[in-house]
Amino acid sequence: MDVKAVRDQFPILHQEVNGHPLVYLDSAATSQKPNAVIEAIEEYYREYNSNVHRGVHTLGTKATDGYEGAREKVRRFINAESTQEVIFTRGTTTSINTVAYSYARENLQEGDEIVITYMEHHSNIIPWQQAAKATGATLKYIPLQPDGTLAIEDVEATITENTKVVAVMHVSNVLGTVNPIKEIADIAHQNGAVMLVDGAQSAPHMKIDVQDLDCDFFVFSGHKMGAPTGIGVLYGKKHLLEQMEPVEFGGEMIDFVGLYESTWKELPWKFEGGTPIIAGAIGLGAAIDFLTEIGLDEIEAHEKELAQYAMDRLSTIEGVTVYGPKERAGLVTFNLDDVHPHDVATVLDAEGIAVRAGHHCAQPLMKWLEVSATARASFYLYNTKEDVDRFVDGLVNTKEFFGDVF
Structure with missing residues (x-):
């Protein structure tokens, strides 16, 4: 992967912050947006801004073609069987809440x-807390291993026929x-449970590949993958979505409206009440095209290499604690002894x-780690080893600064 060519596609990265070239290591919170996405959104608003489905x-x-074309791109991206299984939402949070309300509250009971x-x-905690309170169900937690991983034997012991x-x-x-x-999905299904990822x-x-994972629901947000904020996806197996009732009611999602009764459109539209997030979906489609052209395998390998490089460099700094397993995705969460993470982030920002x-x-995880907070550097396809070097050197400077203060 030509990282320089990739970086050139992200205009926001080519600026100075506080008199220094920007090093953006916060993509786990939200990613930056490539030109292809920015241009796709601008083109929609400049050239064919209109509502979808109803107009001829x-x-x-x-x-409509752009919006529904984005749905097909999502279907291919996650290998769903049908576009009927792809629901556009505001993001991961909305998607989880939809399942917690529409599926869990209707199917769970005491015990x-x-x-x-x-x-x-x-x-992925609070919606289930609320579903448990509403239905009388019990919320249970799979324990973690000391390195922050899950052991299959613990999964098997926690998931039961109930x-x-x-x-x-x-x-x-x-x-x-x-x-x-x-x-985990296999163990859940053996016990008659549905699996949300x-x-x-x-x-x-x-x-x-949602079919290979065999999950019943899969949810994600566009803004963490180069797309705009406010757009996300709920994938669900068709037979489950067909059983579920909508959680929002209004235009777009109806088939027939009478004075006292109404009926719903078929999937996926029965879950998309009101004017949908048209520009967001088109932007998500552009982001999927961008990532697919580069290659997700290449992106994953690049990020893992950066994470390992960062861990190796951080291991040379006395007083730095890194949390999580050795084998990991592209981020490092850490603390610097006797320095609050907010102070670390403030000095690095300077x-x-x-x-x-x-x-x-x-x-709950912070409590398990026995800390109140941590700092995190997260990597994406546009980051480089030079970014990691700047980050680690900045952390050394942070340590020296607070050593002088105290």
């Missing part, structure tokens, strides 16, 4: 179990752990280096 005029037809892990993002929903993130946004989704941190970075600091929407 030329602009409406072109907008049933929902199984998640300690590493989940808040968006388990009805298993919801697990594919890649941890804190630890970089890549979970064995296919094996939070793919927010995997879909942008590796090939996804040198033009953008990292994330805080609990990363994973407070």
Whole structure:
């Protein structure tokens, strides 16, 4: 992969921040956008801005083609069997909430179990907490190994014949752990449960095949993979989506409306009430084209190489603790002894280096790690080893700065 050629496609990267060339290491929070995506969105608004599905005029037809064409691109991207299984949402959070409301609350009862892990993002914890409260189900957690991975024996011990929903993130946004989704899905299905996969941190970075994973639901956000904010995807197996009721009601999703009763459109539109996120979907389609042309295998290998290089360099700095397993996705979460992560991020920002600091929407995991917060550097296809060097050198400067202060 020609990283320089890739970087040239991201205009935001070619600037100075606080008098230094920008080093952007916060792609796990949101990625930067390539020219292809920016231009696709601009073209929609400049040349064929119109609502979709209902209009028969030329602009409406072109907008509908762009919107539904993006759905087909998503279908191919995750290898769904049908576009009827691809629902556009506002993002991962909305997608999980849709399943928690429309599927879980209708199918769970007292005595049933929902199984998640300690590493989940808040968006994959709170909806299940609320579903458990509403139905009387029990929320259970698969324990973590000391390095922040899942052991299959622990999965087997936690999932029982009473388990009805298993919801697990594919890649941890804190630890970089890549979970064995296919094996977990098999255990869930053996016990009669459905499996939801939070793919927010995997879909942008590796090939996804929902049929091979055999997950029942797979969710992800566009903004972490070069697409705009406010667009995401809920994949669901067709037979499950057909059983589920919509959670939003209004225009677009109806078939017939009477005075006292209404009926819904077929999949996928029954879950897309109101004017949909047209420009966002078109931008997501452009992002998928961009990533596919480069190659997801190449992107994954590049990011893993950067993560390993960063871990090797960080291991030479006394007082730095890195969290998570040795084998990981493209991010490193760490702490510097006696320095709060927010202070670390602030000093790095003064040198033009953008990292994330805080609990990363994973407070139960922070408690498990016995820390209140951490700092995180996350990599994407446009990052280089030079970026890592700038980051590590900046961390050394941060350590020296606070050593002088104290």
